[in-house]
Amino acid sequence: MPIHAIVTDIEGTTTDIQFVSQVLFPYAAAALPDFIRQQQHRPDVAEQLQQIRNLLQQPDAELELVISSLLHWIHTDQKITPLKELQGMVWEAGYQSGQLKGQLYDDVVPALTQWQQQGKALYVYSSGSVAAQRLLFGYSVAGDLTGLFQGYFDTHIGGKKDSASYQRIAAEVGLPAAEILFLSDHPDEILAAQAAGWHCIQLLRDGQSSPLQPQANNFSQVTQQLEAL
Structure with missing residues (x-):
């Protein structure tokens, strides 16, 4: 057939693999904390942050705990859907600015x-x-x-x-x-x-x-x- x-x-x-591990992941790790602090009330960002709090089984977790969890997941290459969604949002700005090229x-x-x-x-x-x-x-x-x-x-x-x-x-x-x-x-x-x-x-x-x-x-x-x- x-x-x-x-x-x-x-x-x-x-x-x-090195493009992902040595370019995309470090870019996201550097940019994600400020992105989340600045955009936390944006509906699509807030949705992912709540999913992360649910995964942590801490629905009222402080934002800095969420950020530290995300950075840990990036460094340990965890395949966690809300992390991937947030990374995508950060990378979008990098691609659109010309800082990143696939x-x-x-x-x-x-x-x-x-x-x-x-x-x-x-x-x-x-x-x-x-x-x-x-x-x-x-x-x-x-x-x-x-x-x-x-x-x-x-x-x-x-x-x-x-x-x-x-x-x-x-x-x-x-x-x-x-x-x-x-x-x-x-x-x-x-x-x-x-x-x-x-x-x-x-x-x-x-x-x-x-x-x-x-x-x-x-x-x-x-x-x-x-x-x-």
Whole structure:
């Protein structure tokens, strides 16, 4: 059965992990405290702050406790939805000001463009918020690439190590699992997608080894393997 949709991860797949860990996370950690103090009463910010208080099981927690919790989650790379939402808001200002540019591996844009021209529907599934995903591709080093994608998914659909998340995405895109290809560098995500019946290719960008098959070192190799699927 041919592949009709390709869903890609970002970190370690389209984008060097170091861009996220050494550029985006430090930017958010530096800017987030003042952003929250200044914007705490903005409805979308207030909603996320209340979700964080609920997660802390302290509905009346002081703002500084919320901020310190957020900074701890950033430094420990926690995949917590309200954190990702707030990070996305902070990054938006950075992208719009030109301080941030979404980084991509050189082989990504040619491959995405080719796949779209072949009629394959392209989607993103990342632990970063949908807003953050749109910013990275919308303000990328190659320009605005958001027109390549038909949709974006984040942890609102479910955790990336949970096979039920991939079942829900398949239902959202309206395709059988056997017609969807998932690209990710993370073995647990690959295994979860495979358990949901998806085709998968693990990206090994930095010379890692993995027992999982199939695998590729770049998107050009993915294109070659697509011909066999």
